[in-house]
Amino acid sequence: MTLAEGAAATTVPAPDPSSATSLTYFAKDARPVLNRAFHAWRRQATQSGRPINEARQAAAFVLHDAFERRRKNREETLEAMDDLSAGWAAQARALAAERAGDHPRRLIAVQIPQLEKHPHADDEYDSLTVWEAGVVAVYQIAVDWNHGAAALHVPHGIAEVLLTDTDGLRSEDLSRDTEAWAAPVSSLVARWQPTPHPGGTAD
Secondary structure (H helix, E strand, C coil): CHHHHHHHHHHCCCCCHHHHHHHHHHHHHHHHHHHHHHHHHHHHHHHCCCCHHHHHHHHHHHHHHHHCCCCCCHHHHHHHHHHHHHHHHHHHHHHHHHHHHHCCCEEEEEECCCCEECCCCCCEECCCCHHHHHHHHHHEEEEECCCCEEEEEECHHHHHHHHHCCCCCEEEECCCCHHHHHCCHHHHHHHHCCCCCCCCCCC
């Protein structure tokens, strides 16, 4: 469920301002600190491809930075943030389970980007997040590396993120097209007419 929970984390609502009362040590800065911690948690949860509980570390780092060298109330405030992070993770797990139960899997076509060149170095890097790369690796049912295209059979929640909230993968929903389920990936490529990857070979 790790990837599905990461997808669900995109829809976990921002914490209510009243949650900032658990960070009273920061006084008037409690709400901005809480917001920074939440966005750090959500970024880690949605991009890392790691178990959702590990995202609490990103929120904790925000507090460590806010405390700087001060030690007063540090442990109590970190425990409060850990409780908040656990609540956010629980919401993501519940949303993922709800979507898995209410919706069938969907067929999504994606175009995988080529490696990017570093502007200040000779090496290349993958522009996909770990979560995006994980989704392609786990849910692919057909791939044409020559054109960088893949057909993915994914849970509904992951499909929604691919279609609306990811910059790294160009995506298209094929679930409404009953013919696509029997079509080879080459027909998906023909539909897009993407640029072939240099040196690639079709599978």
